[in-house]
Amino acid sequence: MKQKEMQDMPVQDLALMKEYGSATVVSTASNFIMDREEAFTHTYRTYVRLREQGKLELRFWFSNAVDSTWDQGGVAKGGQPGGNWLIEAAFVADGGTGRNGEVSGQSQVPVTFGGSLTRLVRPGETFWSDSVEIELPQGHDLAFSWTIASGSGRSVPYNTEQMLVTAYNTPGKHADEPEGDLFALSENLLVMPAWIGYKKQSHLRMVFFGDSITQGVRTAKDGYDYWVARIADGLGADYNVWNIGSGWARAYDAAADGPWLHKAKQGDQVLIALGVNDIDIGERSAEELLQDLTNIVSTLKANNSEVDIILFTVPPFNFSGNREHIWRKVNEVLRTAPPAGVSRVFDIAAVLSQPAPHEHQVRPEFMSPGNDPHPNGLAGKAVAEAFLQWYERKELR
Structure with a gap:
C-alpha cells in the first residue's frame, strides 16, 4: 500500500x-x-x-x-x-x-x-x-x-x-x-x-479500550451482561458505544500506536481500562506501565486535542507478591496523579475489590466459576451501576 x-x-x-x-x-x-x-x-x-x-x-x-x-x-x-x-x-x-x-x-x-x-x-x-x-x-x-x-x-x-x-x-x-x-x-x-455500523446520528462516540475484562470474557454467551454492554444499555442508543476490549491485551500494545490504537482514535471519548496483563504476563514494572498509559494518552491527544479521555484504575486480579505491590503502586498514582490529558479517573477497582487490606483480591461473588478473577455478570451489573451514577453526575453539570 x-x-x-x-x-x-x-x-x-x-x-x-x-x-x-x-x-x-x-x-x-x-x-x-x-x-x-x-x-x-x-x-x-x-x-x-x-x-x-x-x-x-x-x-x-x-x-x-x-x-x-x-x-x-x-x-x-x-x-x-x-x-x-x-x-x-x-x-x-x-x-x-x-x-x-x-x-x-x-x-x-x-x-x-x-x-x-x-x-x-x-x-x-x-x-x-x-x-x-x-x-x-x-x-x-x-x-x-x-x-x-x-x-x-x-x-x-x-x-x-x-x-x-x-x-x-x-x-x-x-x-x-x-x-x-x-x-x-x-x-x-x-x-x-x-x-459493524448503522446509519445513526449519535450524541457521543465512546470507545471502551481495554483487555478481556472490557471485552466481557467469562460472562454468559449471548447474555450481554458484561459491564460495557450494561453501560451501553443504561446510556441508551443515542450514545455510540464501540467496545474494542481484547483478550490478553496490554497497555504496551496500545502505546505502540498501531491498528488497535487507530481504532481508539475514532472516539470523541476514549475510556481506557488496561494494566492487568501488563502486570501479569507482560511483567511490566509500575514505572513502565504508567509510562505506557501516559504515551497512550498523549498520542490520543496529539491526534485530537478535543478528545475526552477517561482512565480506569487497574481492576483487582488476585495478584500477590511483587505483582500486588505493582498493582497497588499503579493505582495509587492513577487515583492521585493520573497522566496529563486525562479528564477523569473511574475507580473500577473500588467496585470489584474486597475490603482493606485485601483490595488486591476480587470479591468472591464477582469471580467467574473456578475462582477465575474475571468479573462475572453480577460484577458487570455492579460496575455498570456505579459507572452510570458517576458518569451522569458529570454529564448533568
Whole structure:
C-alpha cells in the first residue's frame, strides 16, 4: 500500500464513523491470526444483538491486522499485519432468536465492496463495505455470514477468546445458504468485521479500550451482561458505544500506536481500562506501565486535542507478591496523579475489590466459576451501576 494511502486512512475512517454509529457492543478486536499449512475456503456465521432493530442501513469496516498480543506473542503480536485473503461472499440476514445455525432465507442481503460481491484483502489494509439495508424485527439478532479463502500460511486476523456470542463455521462456500445443517458451533473462533455500523446520528462516540475484562470474557454467551454492554444499555442508543476490549491485551500494545490504537482514535471519548496483563504476563514494572498509559494518552491527544479521555484504575486480579505491590503502586498514582490529558479517573477497582487490606483480591461473588478473577455478570451489573451514577453526575453539570 502506498504511503499516502496509509496516511489518508484515519481521515476516511473518521468521516464515515461520523455518519454511522457502532451497531453492537460485541468486541470484534483481533488477538490471533489464522496460520494454516494448506489453502482453505471456509464459511463463518455469527449472531449478534444490535443496539436497535427495525429498518437499518448497515456498513462494515475491516482491518487486516492483529490488534493486540496473544499470550507471549509466539503466534500473534499487536500490530502484526494479516496476510492475503479473499472474501468470496458475504451476507447479512435476520438471524431470528434461535441461534441454531439457520437464517431467514427471504431476509438474506449480499454485502458488496465497491459494487463487487468479492474483495481481495491485502496485508495491513483497512476498507469499507458498501451500505446494505435490512429490516430486523424487535428482539431478533443480525446474522453475518461470509466465506473466506486463502492460501497457506498466515492470513485472517480474528479473536480467539471465549465466545460471547453464538457463531458457526463450515468448510466450503456456504455464506448464501439459509440452512444450518452443514455448520458446526465455533469455539474460541470469532471471525468478524472489525466494526459493524448503522446509519445513526449519535450524541457521543465512546470507545471502551481495554483487555478481556472490557471485552466481557467469562460472562454468559449471548447474555450481554458484561459491564460495557450494561453501560451501553443504561446510556441508551443515542450514545455510540464501540467496545474494542481484547483478550490478553496490554497497555504496551496500545502505546505502540498501531491498528488497535487507530481504532481508539475514532472516539470523541476514549475510556481506557488496561494494566492487568501488563502486570501479569507482560511483567511490566509500575514505572513502565504508567509510562505506557501516559504515551497512550498523549498520542490520543496529539491526534485530537478535543478528545475526552477517561482512565480506569487497574481492576483487582488476585495478584500477590511483587505483582500486588505493582498493582497497588499503579493505582495509587492513577487515583492521585493520573497522566496529563486525562479528564477523569473511574475507580473500577473500588467496585470489584474486597475490603482493606485485601483490595488486591476480587470479591468472591464477582469471580467467574473456578475462582477465575474475571468479573462475572453480577460484577458487570455492579460496575455498570456505579459507572452510570458517576458518569451522569458529570454529564448533568
